[in-house]
Amino acid sequence: MSTIALVADSGCDLPRELLDRYRIEIVPLITRFGTQELPDLPETRAQFWQRYNLDEPAQTSAPSVGAWAEAFAAALSRAEQVLAITITGKHSSTYNSACIAAREFAGRVHVFDSWSLSLGEGLLVLRAAQAIAEGLALDAILEELHALRARLRVIFFLDTLDAVQRGGRLAPVMTAIKRMSSLLSIKPILTIREGVIGLEGAVRSRNKGVRRILDELQGKSIEAVAVAHTRLPSMAERLADAASEITYIPRSRLLIAEAGPAFAVHAGPGAFGLAYVPVVSDNR
Secondary structure (H helix, E strand, O other): OEEEEEEEEHHHOOOHHHHHHOOOEEEOOEEEEOOEEEEOOHHHHHHHHHHHOOOOOEEEEOOOHHHHHHHHHHHHOOEEEEEEEEOOOOOOOHHHHHHHHHHHHOOOEEEEEOOOOHHHHHHHHHHHHHHHHOOOOHHHHHHHHHHHHHHOEEEEEOOOOHHHHHHOOOHHHHHHHHHHHHHHOOEEEEEEEOOEEEEEEEEOOHHHHHHHHHHOOOOOOEEEEEEEEOOOHHHHHHHHHHHHHHHOOOHHHOEEEEOOHHHHHHHOOOOEEEEEEEOHHHOO
16 A cells, blocks of 8 residues: 555646656546536546637636545545645635545545646646655655745736636736726736735737746746646747746656646636746745
8 A cells, every 4th residue: 555645636737647657636626617517637628628619608616525535535545645735725715625525534634735726736746746656754745845835936928808807816906907908908927926816017919928927937947847828839839948948957847738727717718827946046
């Protein structure tokens, strides 16, 4: 029996190949189109976009307590302890649902809030998986995750405000975003700090958005980078190529993935961005 099993919600956006390699159990978030529900899994992403493109209003919801409990029970059948990593609890009830479910297992399940989303969460999940494979103890893994979370940076570009206005997740900054957009015809650049999404700046085009995001990497030593996008694979490849050149991280080590509904429902198509981890000396 393994010592630690790893469970995460589908908001981490890791590709199926990595999930299978590290035996990461995924608990899907739920997308609702009216009265119909679609669980978020790598295999259902194409269905999500087919429905989304029909202009049906979409909403996302956290996995139920029962879904988490079922995943934890299955994981404990093959491991002594479970480490669960979730999307930021500041914008989703996913973390709280996982914590409630964990209470049923007498201290054998440990829930960690990534304070992030998409591949920001994914970088933490991937590092936890690697640490488990290396044989690290749970306390050591949690200590490393806390340190990584403190250094993790996420920055992304939105091409449209339609989805984010419908989703309501950015209500605290929507007034500023809408004022800037109406006056200047610009597109917002957003960041995540301690789990909270906020307005970082604005640009007038996708190309300027790419340059603004890449500026984040300049002059820093970076240990990990991931690129997420919605419906822009060629732009994501371009961003990854440039990020590899700036950071000297081999292109083959850069994660690229299309973000799932947890991000896409609120960001809409045409979004892209980076999650990256500076080395300790560059933490600012």
